[in-house]
Amino acid sequence: MVEILETRVGELVNGSPVATFVIDNEHRVRYWNHACELMLGVSADEMVGTTEQWRPFYAERRPVMADLVASGCIEMLIPSYYAGKYRPSKSIPGSYEAEDFFPHLGEGGMWLHFTAAPIRNERGCVIGAIETLQDVTERKEAERRLQELLDEQRVIFDNAHVGIAYIQDRVILRCNPRMAELFGYAEPQDLVGQKTAMLYPSNRDWRENGIRLYHRLEAQGFSEDEVMLQRRDGQPIWCYRIGRPLDPQRPHGGSIWVYSDIDAQKRQQRQLELASTVFENSSEALMMCDAENRIISINSAFTRITGYGAEEVIGRTPAVLKSGRHDSDFYRQMWEILLAENRWEGEIWDRRKNGEIYPKRLSISVVRDNAGRIAHFVGAFSDVTRRRQAEERVRFLARHDALTGLPNRRLLRERFAQAAEHALHTGHHLALLFLDLDHFKRVNDSLGHPVGDALLIAVADRLRHALYGSDMISRLGGDEFVILLEHVPSPEDVVSVARKIEACMEAPVEIEGQVLSVGGSIGVAVFPGDGRDFDTLLQKADTAMYHSKECGRGTFSYFDEKMNAKAAERLILHGGLRQALGRDELSLVYQPQVNLRTGRVFGAEALLRWTPRDGEPVSPSRFIPVAEESGLILPIGEYVIHEAFRQARRWCDAGLPIQVSINVSGIQIYRSDLVATLAAVQRDTGVAPDLIELELTESTLMEDVNAAREVLDALKRAGYGLAIDDFGTGYSSLAYLKRFPLNKLKIDRSFVTDVCSNAEDRAIARAVIQIARSLNHRVIAEGVETVEQAALLRRHGCNEAQGYLFGRPMAADELAGLLDAPATAARHHLERRSGGARRDRRRPGYAAN
Numbered sequence: 023m024v025e026i027l028e029t030r031v032g033e034l035v036n037g038s039p040v041a042t043f044v045i046d047n048e049h050r051v052r053y054w055n056h057a058c059e060l061m062l063g064v065s066a067d068e069m070v071g072t073t074e075q076w077r078p079f080y081a082e083r084r085p086v087m088a089d090l091v092a093s094g095c096i097e098m099l100i101p102s103y104y105a106g107k108y109r110p111s112k113s114i115p116g117s118y119e120a121e122d123f124f125p126h127l128g129e130g131g132m133w134l135h136f137t138a139a140p141i142r143n144e145r146g147c148v149i150g151a152i153e154t155l156q157d158v159t160e161r162k163e164a165e166r167r168l169q170e171l172l173d174e175q176r177v178i179f180d181n182a183h184v185g186i187a188y189i190q191d192r193v194i195l196r197c198n199p200r201m202a203e204l205f206g207y208a209e210p211q212d213l214v215g216q217k218t219a220m221l222y223p224s225n226r227d228w229r230e231n232g233i234r235l236y237h238r239l240e241a242q243g244f245s246e247d248e249v250m251l252q253r254r255d256g257q258p259i260w261c262y263r264i265g266r267p268l269d270p271q272r273p274h275g276g277s278i279w280v281y282s283d284i285d286a287q288k289r290q291q292r293q294l295e296l297a298s299t300v301f302e303n304s305s306e307a308l309m310m311c312d313a314e315n316r317i318i319s320i321n322s323a324f325t326r327i328t329g330y331g332a333e334e335v336i337g338r339t340p341a342v343l344k345s346g347r348h349d350s351d352f353y354r355q356m357w358e359i360l361l362a363e364n365r366w367e368g369e370i371w372d373r374r375k376n377g378e379i380y381p382k383r384l385s386i387s388v389v390r391d392n393a394g395r396i397a398h399f400v401g402a403f404s405d406v407t408r409r410r411q412a413e414e415r416v417r418f419l420a421r422h423d424a425l426t427g428l429p430n431r432r433l434l435r436e437r438f439a440q441a442a443e444h445a446l447h448t449g450h451h452l453a454l455l456f457l458d459l460d461h462f463k464r465v466n467d468s469l470g471h472p473v474g475d476a477l478l479i480a481v482a483d484r485l486r487h488a489l490y491g492s493d494m495i496s497r498l499g500g501d502e503f504v505i506l507l508e509h510v511p512s513p514e515d516v517v518s519v520a521r522k523i524e525a526c527m528e529a530p531v532e533i534e535g536q537v538l539s540v541g542g543s544i545g546v547a548v549f550p551g552d553g554r555d556f557d558t559l560l561q562k563a564d565t566a567m568y569h570s571k572e573c574g575r576g577t578f579s580y581f582d583e584k585m586n587a588k589a590a591e592r593l594i595l596h597g598g599l600r601q602a603l604g605r606d607e608l609s610l611v612y613q614p615q616v617n618l619r620t621g622r623v624f625g626a627e628a629l630l631r632w633t634p635r636d637g638e639p640v641s642p643s644r645f646i647p648v649a650e651e652s653g654l655i656l657p658i659g660e661y662v663i664h665e666a667f668r669q670a671r672r673w674c675d676a677g678l679p680i681q682v683s684i685n686v687s688g689i690q691i692y693r694s695d696l697v698a699t700l701a702a703v704q705r706d707t708g709v710a711p712d713l714i715e716l717e718l719t720e721s722t723l724m725e726d727v728n729a730a731r732e733v734l735d736a737l738k739r740a741g742y743g744l745a746i747d748d749f750g751t752g753y754s755s756l757a758y759l760k761r762f763p764l765n766k767l768k769i770d771r772s773f774v775t776d777v778c779s780n781a782e783d784r785a786i787a788r789a790v791i792q793i794a795r796s797l798n799h800r801v802i803a804e805g806v807e808t809v810e811q812a813a814l815l816r817r818h819g820c821n822e823a824q825g826y827l828f829g830r831p832m833a834a835d836e837l838a839g840l841l842d843a844p845a846t847a848a849r850h851h852l853e854r855r856s857g858g859a860r861r862d863r864r865r866p867g868y869a870a871n
Contacts, residue, residue, distance in 0.1 A: 041155035043069070044141070047148060061157055062127065121158060133162040185281035189265075191274065192218050192232055204261075204283055206254035221251045223258065239265070239273035248284065260288040304402075311399040315339050318398075327382070327405045329375030340401065345379045347371040356386075364388040369406065381406050423497040425475055426482035434496040434504060438556045441508045442549060451510040452549035456563035457485075457523060460541045460575045462501035464692045468729040469536060476533045481540060488526035489519065503542075504560065513548045513580070520544050520578040543570035544578035552581050572647070595648045598634055603657060607634055610665050611831040614840060615683070615802065615824040618816040623841050625681035625715070627824060628666040629831045630658070650689055659690045660699060667707045669834050670714065678841045683715045685747065688722030692729060697736045704740075711741030715766070719747050723762060731761055738763040745802070749790055760797060767794045769820070771805025778810050791819045 032053050035042045041057040054066040110118055117139035125131040135156040140148045179186060185201030187194050194217075197210045205221060207213055213220075222228040231249065238245035246264040253259050265279035301308055307324035311317050317335050325331055328343060335342060348370065360366040367385040374380060382403045389398040421433035429437070438452070445452050459481065466474040478501065485495045485503065494506040507519055523544060530537045545566025553559040566581040573579065602608050612626035630646075633639045649655040663684060670682045690696050704711060716737060723730045723746070734744055745766035746759075769790050773783045787803070794801040803815050806825035815823060829840060 035152070038154075042152065043155075044150060044152045046150040052150065058155060061155060121162075123162070128159070131159075132157060133159040185261075187213070187279050187281070188276065189218060189279055190276035194218060195276070201281060204281055205251070205259070206257075223250070223252045235265070236273060239267050239277065243267070243270045243273075248288075259283065260285045306402045306404045309335075309340065309401045311340065311401070313396045313398070315399060327374070327403070328372070334375075343372045345371040345373040347379065360386055360388060364390070370403075372403075381410060423499075426479055426497050428482055428503075429494055429496040431496065431498050434494060434498075434506060435556050437494050438506055438559075441506065442554070442556075445508070445549060448509075450508070451513060451551075452559075453507040453510050453513070453516045453519075454547050454549075454559050454563040455505040455507065455516070455520065455523070455578075456545040456547075456560070456567040457503040457505065457542045458567050458571070459501035460543060460571070464688075464726060465538060467693050468726045473533050473536060473538075477531060477538060477540065480531045480533070481527070481542075484526040485523065488522045493519070504563070510548070513546075513551065516546050516548065516580075520546065524576070524578070541576040543567050543575050545570055545581065546578060547581045571651075595640070595645050596652050596654070598640075599632070599645055599649055599652075599654055599658075602632055602634070603661060605635060608632055608658065608661060610662065610669065610834075612669070612682075612834055612837045613824055613831040614829040614837060615681075615822055616828045618812060618820060618823050623680065623828075623837075624822070625683060626837055627683040627717070628662060628669075628685070630662055630685075631831075650687060653689070653693075655687045655689050656694050659687055659694070663699060664703055667703045667709050667714070670709045671707045672834070673838065673841075674709065674713070676838065678838060679713060680841060681713050681715055681743065683717050683745065685717045688719070691718065691722060691733050692726060696733060697740065700737070700742065701740065712743065715743035715745055717745045717747040717768065720749055727761065734762050734764075759793075764797070764799055766800045766802060766822075769801065769803040769815075771825075774803050774805045774811060774815070774825075775807075778808070778814055784814070787815065787820075788818050791815075795819065 035044055035053040036055045038055055039057055041061045042053075042055050043051055043058055044053040046052055050071060051069045052071075054064075054069040056066075058069075059065050117137055119135065119137045121133060121135045123131055123133050127134075135158045136153055137156075138151050138153045141150040141152055143149050179198050182198055182200055185198065185204040187197040187201050189195065193215065194213045195215075197213050199210055202208065202210045202213055205213070218232075219225060219228040222231065235245050244264065244266045246262070248260060248262055250258050250260050260283075262282040262284045263279060265277050267273040267275065267277040269275050301319075302321050304321060304323055307327045308319075308321045309317055309324055310319040316337055316339055318337075320330075320332055320335060324335075330342070356366050356368075365385070365387050368383075369381055370384050371379055372382055383406050384401065384403040387400045388396055389400060391397045421430060421436075422428065423430050438454075441452055444450075459477075462474065462477070465477060478497070481503070482495070482497065485505070489495060489505060493508070496504050496506070498504055505519070505523070507516060510516060523542070527540050527542055530539050532538075545563045545568070547553065547559045547563035547566060549559055552562045562581040566579045570577050570579040609631050610628045611631055612628055614623045615625040615627060616623050630642060631639060632642075632645055646655075649658055666682050666684050670680075673680055686696065700711075700714075704714075718730075723734075737744060743765045744763060745768055746762075746764060747768045748770040749767045767790060769787055773786045773790070776783045777787050778784070791801050793799075800821045801819070802822035802824065803811075803820050804824055806812050806815070806823040806827045808827060811825075812823055812827060829837075
């Protein structure tokens with residue numbers, strides 16, 4: 023049976039195309055097939071039955087048999103030399119394999135791959151081994167060459183001057199030392215295993231950048247770009263980055279990326295771009311010339327200033343710009359300084375392409391090479407035309423008014439000094455005429471400052487046309503003009519000039535569709551009689567101008583010393599009046615208003631009084647004008663409104679609801695939010711609007727009909743009564759009167775005083791009453807002092823009256839006692855207390871009655 027088995031094994035071995043041999047447990051070759059003979063060049067006859075013939079495999083190494091062990095391990099059947107080289111085969115279970123190099127086989131040695139499998143008997147004991155041989159010399163050589171290549175690539179990889187990384191799924195799997203160094207890490211392992219997000223300034227940049235990269239890999243098989251990444255310390259770094267996938271079909275399966283540091287190049291590029299941008303966009307014209315002074319480069323400012331394009335000047339010298347205003351000595355000195363100091367700077371006149379000559383500020387610098395030779399000339403210049411114009415404008419504005427172009431106070435003072443010196447030598451007079459426009463502030467407040475400015479310009483033009491010769495017209499500011507008259511033979515000669523000024527102001531001015539009446543008040547001061555210095559003379563002309571305003575405006579006045587006294591009084595009143603509100607020195611008194619048919623008191627006019635703590639009461643005719651001129655009338659008017667409403671509330675609470683009339687100044691109409699003030703006080707006091715009547719003078723309404731109409735419409739809608747005070751003393755125009763939403767006309771006391779004896783006054787009173795009836799208005803007469811006056815007015819249809827006949831202005835508590843009594847009883851009672859009726863003239867507004 024053993025023989026049969028051996029025979030079959032021998033047939034199997036000998037018929038195998040693979041080099042195969044069999045050894046027994048004593049290491050004797052039992053079979054050696056033909057493939058072994060061909061591979062190793064040793065015949066079966068030489069090998070079978072012998073152990074000595076193993077020498078060809080090992081050269082000088084003699085095998086040493088190892089003792090068999092119970093386990094029957096195959097390592098025990100082979101030489102001890104191979105005991106450590108055989109390893110379990112991965113392809114043939116239960117077998118072992120090994121590889122070794124045999125230098126004496128073949129030409130230059132041979133690599134053999136051994137595969138050994140144990141042969142066991144029926145008891146499982148190892149009785150031998152069957153082995154195969156495979157010539158793997160070519161594979162080993164290829165592996166060697168590959169390893170050398172890998173080693174070479176490893177050296178290149180580790181020592182490359184660029185960063186290299188193997189990245190998969192945006193995770194760094196491997197990188198070289200330069201990659202770590204590039205991004206500020208100590209060694210590659212600090213990056214390995216990390217997401218590439220650590221290289222980006224933000225996660226957003228990382229996400230968006232990744233989308234673009236993989237899109238490029240899929241679309242074109244590679245990606246290259248310049249990108250700003252981030253070092254470990256947070257500092258930015260510009261890199262040139264290029265990557266390719268290992269498998270173009272699977273760009274997400276892994277890719278190799280190379281990073282080059284281009285931070286320095288980027289900085290240089292930015293500097294070059296910045297220099298180019300600065301050169302091109304400089305507000306100064308720049309030109310560069312070669313050593314022969316030929317233009318080689320210009321910027322856009324050069325073209326803008328000179329009109330020459332690059333193609334017209336490159337290759338030419340700057341002489342193309344010469345104006346002809348400078349002689350050869352000028353240019354010779356310029357070149358001497360330039361070559362000696364490597365710089366020249368100054369102002370020069372040049373010519374534009376269109377022939378225009380203009381001033382420019384020019385600086386020329388010499389650029390030399392390392393040897394000190396001239397390499398380039400760099401010229402920079404700017405057009406200083408506007409600067410020179412601005413300097414001239416500044417010089418002009420230093421002595422002239424910016425709005426009208428008229429001389430200002432400074433130039434007027436200088437001119438006055440010259441004229442005064444000349445007048446002293448010639449014996450002539452000088453005169454200052456101080457002109458202030460009437461009601462100009464209301465134009466600004468109602469129509470806006472642009473209209474006001476246009477009006478001032480129109481006035482200045484009119485004054486220029488009206489005055490000529492050596493007369494100087496100046497504007498001090500606001501609506502104040504001063505005219506300096508020279509060579510005045512006598513003070514009386516100023517009258518003709520003042521008349522001219524008045525005449526030129528008569529015609530209305532049309533501005534932006536608005537027809538404005540313009541007038542002015544003039545004050546005159548004469549040198550040397552009124553003063554020898556400018557400030558004194560100007561102050562006295564100003565004082566005289568205020569006197570003209572007090573006299574009704576639209577006129578002129580010479581200065582006299584009495585005006586100084588009045589000015590001082592106004593100043594004192596102004597100072598005291600400013601403190602009066604805070605000291606509770608102001609108060610209201612009330613004059614009863616009666617129905618002429620029933621004799622009952624139906625209302626009262628609120629009248630303002632001022633009693634300083636340390637002095638006598640001040641007449642309203644004195645302090646009201648001061649309040650209006652200074653603007654104090656606004657806070658004082660608010661005080662009157664608040665106090666009158668509060669008193670009306672007290673009377674209502676006492677069961678005595680009467681109508682309270684409140685005088686409203688024109689300044690309150692045009693310069694304050696009167697409607698809002700009344701609404702706020704009405705909310706605070708709860709007084710019904712129909713218990714309040716607002717009195718306005720006719721002249722106030724006519725100053726600006728449109729603005730006044732707007733305010734009156736709002737007051738009417740709010741429910742307040744509206745009356746015209748002193749009707750008949752102003753314009754008395756029915757065309758305008760019917761446009762206002764009025765309730766009542768008030769006949770002025772000047773027509774009531776002589777109504778019984780003067781036919782004209784009686785006719786005027788009757789006309790006012792008829793006008794009121796035609797417009798469906800009520801009529802009240804003020805200043806009624808006699809029973810005859812009251813009876814006549816009642817016969818002609820007058821509804822209401824007030825005056826000393828019915829009661830003087832009195833305290834609120836005193837008036838309350840008259841509200842239930844007949845008017846006649848009140849009259850006799852008050853006459854006994856006062857000793858008879860007296861007249862007390864008042865100014866329209868807040869004065870006494």
